[in-house]
Amino acid sequence: GDPTRLGSESPVIVHLFEWRWDDIATECETHLGPAGIDAVQVSPPNEHIALDGVDGAWWARYQPVSYALTSRSGDRAAFQQMIERCEAAGVGIVVDAVINHMAGIGEGVGIAGTPYTPFHYGDLYTRDEDFNHCGRHEDDQIRDYQDRHEVQHCHLLGLADLATGTESVRERIADYLQGLLEMGVAGFRIDAAKHMPAEDIGAILERLEGNPYVFQEVIDPGNEPIEAGEYLTNAAVTEFGYSHHLATAIQSGDLASLETLGQEKGWLKSDSALVFVDNHDKQRGHVGGGVLMHRDDHYRLALTFMLAWPYGTPKLMSSFTFDDGNQGPPSVAEEGWRTLPVHGEDGLGCLDQGEVDTRGWVCEHRWPLVTAMVDFRQAMGDAPVAHWQQAGASRIAFARGGRGFVALNLSDETWQAELVTGLPAGEYCNLLDDCVTRVSVDDDGWAEAEVARDSAVVLNAERPV
Ligand code: QV4
Incomplete structure (x- = not known):
C-alpha cells in the first residue's frame, strides 16, 4: 500500500x-x-x-x-x-x-x-x-x-x-x-x-x-x-469517513472542525488511507449520499482542502x-x-x-483550480501542518511547514485577515487566481490577506511574484 x-x-x-x-x-x-x-x-x-x-x-x-x-x-x-x-x-x-x-x-x-x-x-x-x-x-x-x-x-x-x-x-x-x-x-x-x-x-x-x-x-x-x-x-x-467528515464540515459551515481531520480515533494512518471528496458510487447515492460532488456548491473548496491537507492518498473523481x-x-x-x-x-x-x-x-481533473492544487500538494511533500488559525467556524488558515500557506473562506463575505503564514518575507501569488491576488509577507511571517467568499488563497514559498 x-x-x-x-x-x-x-x-x-x-x-x-x-x-x-x-x-x-x-x-x-x-x-x-x-x-x-x-x-x-x-x-x-x-x-x-x-x-x-x-x-x-x-x-x-x-x-x-x-x-x-x-x-x-x-x-x-x-x-x-x-x-x-x-x-x-x-x-x-x-x-x-x-x-x-x-x-x-x-x-x-x-x-x-x-x-x-x-x-x-x-x-x-x-x-x-x-x-x-x-x-x-x-x-x-x-x-x-x-x-x-x-x-x-x-x-x-x-x-x-x-x-x-x-x-x-x-x-x-x-x-x-x-x-x-x-x-x-x-x-x-x-x-x-x-x-x-x-x-x-x-x-x-x-x-x-x-x-x-x-x-x-x-x-x-x-x-x-x-x-x-x-x-x-x-x-x-x-477511508470513507474522510468524505463524510469533509462534506459535513462544509455543509454546516464548520471548517474549524477540520483541524484534526485524519487523527480521529479508529482512522487509518495517512500512508494507508485512500481518500476522496466523492467517488462513483457516492456521487450518485448508490451507497447512501452524504458527500459533495461536481454539482454542489463548495465542491471546489472541498477539493482545495483535500489537496492542501496532508492526510491520505487523494483520488480525484472525473465524472x-x-x-x-x-x-x-x-x-x-x-x-x-x-x-x-x-x-x-x-x-x-x-x-x-x-x-x-x-x-x-465533466472532467473535474482539468479545472484550473485542480491543476494548481495538484502542483501545490506535490511541492509541499511531507511538510506538516503548522500555524492553524481560525476566525469563527467558517474561516480557517494553516501553513505547510515553511513551504506553503492556505486560507479558506466559506463565509458569504470577503475575509480581510491578518495571518501568520510561516513563509519567508516576500510577495507571493495566489495560485488559484493566476496571481490576480498578491500577498505580502513581512519579516515575521505575517501577512494581510483578502480571501474572497467561497474561495481560498494558496501560496507556495517557491512561487513569489
Ligand atoms: C438487484 C436487486 C438485488 C437482487 C439482484 C439479483 O437490487 O436485491 O439480489 O438484483 O436479483 C446492480 C443493480 C442492483 C442489482 C445488481 C445485480 O444496481 O439493483 O441487484 O446489479 O443485478 C455497482 C453498483 C450496484 C450494482 C453493481 C453490479 O453500485 O448498484 O448492482 O455494481 O452491477 C456495498 C459494498 C461495496 C459496494 C457497494 C455498492 O460494501 O463494496 O455496496 N461498492 C463496490 C463498487 C460498486 C459496485 C460493487 C462494489 C459491486 O464501488 O460500484 O456496485 O462490484 O456498500
Missing part, C-alpha cells in the same frame, strides 16, 4: 470513470502527465455483462463474465497501448479489480461473447465449488451487515460470490492480475474488499510478482464487525453528467451503447464549468 510506488512523494490519482482506453492514452499525454497527476484509476477492463439488457448502465462493468480484456472502454490492444502511452507520459494505470464475484446470478452472454449460466462462466469458473453458498435467507444474499460470515460468504447484491478461500479460485484471480502487471499496470483497486476475508486477498496478492500500489475498497462505518484495519496487512484501504443514478456514460444506444469519445473528431470534449446540466464529460 505504499503510495510512493506511484512515483512521487505525495501522489495524486484521478478516476477517469468510464473513459475509453484511447481517450485515456491521449489524456495522459495532453493533460495528466503535464499536470503531474501520477496515476489513473480505470474502469474494470475485463469482459462484463451485455449492455442492452441494462440500458447501458455504468454498473454493468461490476458484473464480470470473464477475464478477457474486452470491455465497453475498448479491447486488449487499446488497453496495452494506453498503458504504454501513459507510462511514457509518467502516468501509471490502476485497474479496478472486480474479484469478489462474477455477474448477477442468471444467464446471458458477455460483451465479448462468453456465455454464462448460474455459477458457470465460460471455461473460467465451471464448478459450483468455485462459489460460496452461504446458507442464509434461502437465497444466500447479504442482508445483515452485522454478520461477518454473511457479508463475506453470501452474494453481494445477487452477484455470484467467488470462493476466494479456495486455491483454484485464488489461482485464477492471481493469473488475471499477474497478466495485467505483465502488461505494465501500476496498481489495483480491490473492489468490494470487505466482502472477502482479508486473508483471502492477502493470499492472492502474495502470488503476484511485481510491486503494485494496491488499495482495498472497505466501507467501514464504524459499527460493523468487519473493520478497515483488518486489511492493512495487505495494502492501503479507503460524466447524469439524470438518474443508473445512466451510463455519454453513448449511442443504437450502436450497442458505444461510448462517445472525449478526444478526436467526434469527441465531445469536456463540458464548460456551469454546463453540468448537459450530457457530457
Whole structure:
C-alpha cells in the first residue's frame, strides 16, 4: 500500500470513470502527465455483462463474465497501448479489480461473447465449488451487515460470490492480475474488499510478482464487525469517513472542525488511507449520499482542502453528467451503447464549468483550480501542518511547514485577515487566481490577506511574484 510506488512523494490519482482506453492514452499525454497527476484509476477492463439488457448502465462493468480484456472502454490492444502511452507520459494505470464475484446470478452472454449460466462462466469458473453458498435467507444474499460470515460468504447484491478461500479460485484471480502487471499496470483497486476475508486477498496478492500500489475498497462505518484495519496487512484501504467528515464540515459551515481531520480515533494512518471528496458510487447515492460532488456548491473548496491537507492518498473523481443514478456514460444506444469519445473528431470534449446540466464529460481533473492544487500538494511533500488559525467556524488558515500557506473562506463575505503564514518575507501569488491576488509577507511571517467568499488563497514559498 505504499503510495510512493506511484512515483512521487505525495501522489495524486484521478478516476477517469468510464473513459475509453484511447481517450485515456491521449489524456495522459495532453493533460495528466503535464499536470503531474501520477496515476489513473480505470474502469474494470475485463469482459462484463451485455449492455442492452441494462440500458447501458455504468454498473454493468461490476458484473464480470470473464477475464478477457474486452470491455465497453475498448479491447486488449487499446488497453496495452494506453498503458504504454501513459507510462511514457509518467502516468501509471490502476485497474479496478472486480474479484469478489462474477455477474448477477442468471444467464446471458458477455460483451465479448462468453456465455454464462448460474455459477458457470465460460471455461473460467465451471464448478459450483468455485462459489460460496452461504446458507442464509434461502437465497444466500447479504442482508445483515452485522454478520461477518454473511457479508463475506453470501452474494453481494445477487452477484455470484467467488470462493476466494479456495486455491483454484485464488489461482485464477492471481493469473488475471499477474497478466495485467505483465502488461505494465501500476496498481489495483480491490473492489468490494470487505466482502472477502482479508486473508483471502492477502493470499492472492502474495502470488503476484511485481510491486503494485494496491488499495482495498472497505466501507467501514464504524459499527460493523468487519473493520478497515483488518486489511492493512495487505495494502492501503479507503477511508470513507474522510468524505463524510469533509462534506459535513462544509455543509454546516464548520471548517474549524477540520483541524484534526485524519487523527480521529479508529482512522487509518495517512500512508494507508485512500481518500476522496466523492467517488462513483457516492456521487450518485448508490451507497447512501452524504458527500459533495461536481454539482454542489463548495465542491471546489472541498477539493482545495483535500489537496492542501496532508492526510491520505487523494483520488480525484472525473465524472460524466447524469439524470438518474443508473445512466451510463455519454453513448449511442443504437450502436450497442458505444461510448462517445472525449478526444478526436467526434469527441465531445469536456463540458464548460456551469454546463453540468448537459450530457457530457465533466472532467473535474482539468479545472484550473485542480491543476494548481495538484502542483501545490506535490511541492509541499511531507511538510506538516503548522500555524492553524481560525476566525469563527467558517474561516480557517494553516501553513505547510515553511513551504506553503492556505486560507479558506466559506463565509458569504470577503475575509480581510491578518495571518501568520510561516513563509519567508516576500510577495507571493495566489495560485488559484493566476496571481490576480498578491500577498505580502513581512519579516515575521505575517501577512494581510483578502480571501474572497467561497474561495481560498494558496501560496507556495517557491512561487513569489
Ligand atoms: C438487484 C436487486 C438485488 C437482487 C439482484 C439479483 O437490487 O436485491 O439480489 O438484483 O436479483 C446492480 C443493480 C442492483 C442489482 C445488481 C445485480 O444496481 O439493483 O441487484 O446489479 O443485478 C455497482 C453498483 C450496484 C450494482 C453493481 C453490479 O453500485 O448498484 O448492482 O455494481 O452491477 C456495498 C459494498 C461495496 C459496494 C457497494 C455498492 O460494501 O463494496 O455496496 N461498492 C463496490 C463498487 C460498486 C459496485 C460493487 C462494489 C459491486 O464501488 O460500484 O456496485 O462490484 O456498500
